[in-house]
Amino acid sequence: MGGDAIFEALQDHLGLGNGETTDDGKVTLEHIECNAACDYAPVVMVNWEFFDNQTVQSAKRLVDDLRDGRTVSPTRGAPLCTFKETARILAGFPDEREGAVDAGGSAGPASLVGLRLARGETAPARVVHPRDGGPQDAPQDRAVHDPSPNEHLSSHDAPQDTSASDPAHPAGPTAEEGE
Amino acid sequence: MTLAAELKDTGPEKLLAPVLSAFWDEDRSWTLDVYRRHEGYEGLRKALAMSPDDLIAYVKESGLRGRGGAGFPTGMKWQFIPQGDGKPHYLVVNADESEPGTCKDIPLLFANPHSLIEGIVIACYAIRSSHAFIYLRGEVVPVLRRLHEAVREAYAAGYLGENILGSGLDLELTVHAGAGAYICGEETALLDSLEGRRGQPRLRPPFPAVAGLYACPTVVNNVESIASVPAILQNGKEWFRSMGSEKSPGFTLYSLSGHVASPGQYEAPLGITLRQLLEMSGGMRPGHRLKFWTPGGSSTPMFTDEHLDVPLDYEGVGAAGSMLGTKALQCFDETTCVVRAVTRWTEFYAHESCGKCTPCREGTYWLVQLLRDIEAGKGAMSDLDKLNDIADNINGKSFCALGDGAASPIFSSLKHFREEYEQHITGRGCPFDPAKSTAWADRTEVNA
Ligand SMILES: Cc1cc2nc3c(=O)[nH]c(=O)nc-3n(C[C@H](O)[C@H](O)[C@H](O)COP(=O)(O)O)c2cc1C
Ligand code: SF4
Ligand code: FES
Numbered sequence: 001m002g003g004d005a006i007f008e009a010l011q012d013h014l015g016l017g018n019g020e021t022t023d024d025g026k027v028t029l030e031h032i033e034c035n036a037a038c039d040y041a042p043v044v045m046v047n048w049e050f051f052d053n054q055t056v057q058s059a060k061r062l063v064d065d066l067r068d069g070r071t072v073s074p075t076r077g078a079p080l081c082t083f084k085e086t087a088r089i090l091a092g093f094p095d096e097r098e099g100a101v102d103a104g105g106s107a108g109p110a111s112l113v114g115l116r117l118a119r120g121e122t123a124p125a126r127v128v129h130p131r132d133g134g135p136q137d138a139p140q141d142r143a144v145h146d147p148s149p150n151e152h153l154s155s156h157d158a159p160q161d162t163s164a165s166d167p168a169h170p171a172g173p174t175a176e177e178g179e
Numbered sequence: 180m181t182l183a184a185e186l187k188d189t190g191p192e193k194l195l196a197p198v199l200s201a202f203w204d205e206d207r208s209w210t211l212d213v214y215r216r217h218e219g220y221e222g223l224r225k226a227l228a229m230s231p232d233d234l235i236a237y238v239k240e241s242g243l244r245g246r247g248g249a250g251f252p253t254g255m256k257w258q259f260i261p262q263g264d265g266k267p268h269y270l271v272v273n274a275d276e277s278e279p280g281t282c283k284d285i286p287l288l289f290a291n292p293h294s295l296i297e298g299i300v301i302a303c304y305a306i307r308s309s310h311a312f313i314y315l316r317g318e319v320v321p322v323l324r325r326l327h328e329a330v331r332e333a334y335a336a337g338y339l340g341e342n343i344l345g346s347g348l349d350l351e352l353t354v355h356a357g358a359g360a361y362i363c364g365e366e367t368a369l370l371d372s373l374e375g376r377r378g379q380p381r382l383r384p385p386f387p388a389v390a391g392l393y394a395c396p397t398v399v400n401n402v403e404s405i406a407s408v409p410a411i412l413q414n415g416k417e418w419f420r421s422m423g424s425e426k427s428p429g430f431t432l433y434s435l436s437g438h439v440a441s442p443g444q445y446e447a448p449l450g451i452t453l454r455q456l457l458e459m460s461g462g463m464r465p466g467h468r469l470k471f472w473t474p475g476g477s478s479t480p481m482f483t484d485e486h487l488d489v490p491l492d493y494e495g496v497g498a499a500g501s502m503l504g505t506k507a508l509q510c511f512d513e514t515t516c517v518v519r520a521v522t523r524w525t526e527f528y529a530h531e532s533c534g535k536c537t538p539c540r541e542g543t544y545w546l547v548q549l550l551r552d553i554e555a556g557k558g559a560m561s562d563l564d565k566l567n568d569i570a571d572n573i574n575g576k577s578f579c580a581l582g583d584g585a586a587s588p589i590f591s592s593l594k595h596f597r598e599e600y601e602q603h604i605t606g607r608g609c610p611f612d613p614a615k616s617t618a619w620a621d622r623t624e625v626n627a
Contacts, residue, residue: 001437002617004523033527034361035318036276036285038436038509039443042618048320055619076289077321090317090356094327101328104321106208107290114433114445115203117459118195
């Protein structure tokens with residue numbers, strides 16, 4: 001979606017490699033993957049606050065602002081605090097700042113698209129027909145699928161034949177193994 | 180039939196079913212006040228009026244299945260907790276959400292954390308636990324803030340603490356932030372991490388139901404699984420069963436992402452299809468078509484546009500050769516290079532492999548080396564079989580399911596897109612322009 005491009009551009013812009021810090025100590029650049037925000041991709045995080053739907057330009061602007069000490073606002077979540085304060089929150093101490101919990105609203109826009117459609121608040125079926133066919137023009141034949149070799153039992157991690165999940169051997173008060 | 184009438188039948192109002200997400204757009208939706216206005220903590224009252232055993236049976240009969248990936252029946256999991264053993268029992272909620280593509284628990288916790296807390300109280304009453312934990316991945320501080328506050332509110336209102344609602348139930352709830360490791364989402368690694376050790380999977384058996392947290396009987400459930408319980412009690416198991424199918428009843432959050440016109444959360448009865456979701460939400464981004472997608476995150480074998488009509492429930496996706504997983508529908512259009520996407524995923528697995536077992540630790544490393552070579556045009560035809568071979572050595576032979584997950588994009592991409600791999604080799608490099616698949620590729624970027 002553009003994460004690679006943003007990361008490369010920032011490396012270039014800051015003259016840093018992955019995990020390195022600028023000379024002024026203001027910005028450490030780190031590659032992250034998957035922050036449970038695919039519906040806001042590409043995402044940059046600062047002190048574990050979300051900056052959603054970034055572009056190369058917006059990300060460069062973001063680090064420039066950070067280095068110049070200008071205030072930057074996350075798209076979801078509270079105004080930035082220092083990383084030390086972030087670490088305190090992670091350690092289990094609630095953020096005591098006025099309004100910090102409220103900040104960022106109830107839910108980000110992408111979190112609400114389904115709800116809005118379900119309520120009829122957005123017009124459905126705005127499918128822009130692709131020039132060269134699209135999902136709705138895709139072949140309809142639903143050939144019977146030969147089970148793929150990778151449909152392997154252990155690619156699930158719970159319902160394997162085990163003492164815990166095997167109804168015939170419910171885990172009793174005494175364990176079968178290692179009491 | 181008029182267009183309007185047709186839309187009523189097949190339109191989003193009919194196809195979607197917002198339950199957990201029903202009031203996310205309300206001001207301060209995450210607070211106790213708003214939650215109470217939406218029948219919050221009413222399910223708990225109904226639960227407390229039952230005996231714990233009846234409650235477990237009720238959840239079992241509702242047919243609720245785990246939303247963390249494997250789809251194991253939730254009521255049955257609770258039933259495995261031995262009773263009268265004199266040991267403490269624990270409930271641990273898995274909020275580590277880090278499977279690539281998965282992004283449902285985080286918005287759920289951000290906008291509606293009380294549904295989880297209510298579900299936790301109900302579950303703990305059922306399994307006779309007086310201490311529950313929420314294991315949240317650490318990189319989502321905005322969510323952690325709201326969890327802290329919601330737990331505080333729940334204590335103040337008497338939904339947590341001693342003698343909850345006069346029932347005699349005592350319950351302590353601890354929110355723990357992890358350090359951000361995918362493997363800590365694997366339930367036994369999560370328990371090790373929660374105990375303060377390095378997060379690595381444990382040998383099973385014994386299973387968590389017998390010897391989990393601090394070697395005591397423990398239930399580990401996904402956020403969405405537990406958060407779905409209050410609505411089932413409030414509206415009844417028949418209501419729940421009226422949605423979805425016999426074996427996959429109920430509602431769930433589908434997360435649409437990638438090159439789609441409207442990425443986001445869509446709560447619907449199980450069994451909706453990707454075609455229906457795309458049609459109501461505007462399809463792929465304008466001018467592009469679907470090339471491949473994952474039904475449940477990167478660990479589930481990928482699908483192509485042939486699979487648009489596969490019912491997205493546990494059986495439907497399973498019969499089509501993949502897994503429902505976390506219902507993370509990551510959609511990629513024709514500008515995306517499969518080899519590149521699989522390489523990124525594999526880099527993720529190699530990075531997140533905990534190193535405990537050889538097939539996964541070494542295998543993911545070598546997969547990355549081969550894939551990077553192929554992407555750079557330095558691959559040989561024999562590398563394709565080698566990829567398959569290595570994946571085969573990981574799949575089913577590794578210690579935990581992370582390894583199997585790493586093998587799955589390799590197998591499925593080779594199955595559906597072998598030709599594209601070959602083009603990388605014969606053409607000495609990637610035939611795609613990555614700039615075209617960026618989110619801004621079709622926008623005329625304004626240089627500010
Ligand atoms: C590598 C790996 C990562 C996992 N990550 C998560 C996760 O982030 N959240 C989650 O709920 N389950 C995750 N799981 C699945 C859990 O092990 C477990 O099956 C699940 O929490 C059970 O909850 P459920 O029965 O409610 O679905 C993961 C499994 C593996 C192998
Ligand atoms: S499969 Fe990978 S993540 Fe799982 S135990 Fe082995 S090395 Fe660790
Ligand atoms: S892959 Fe997880 S945030 Fe996108």
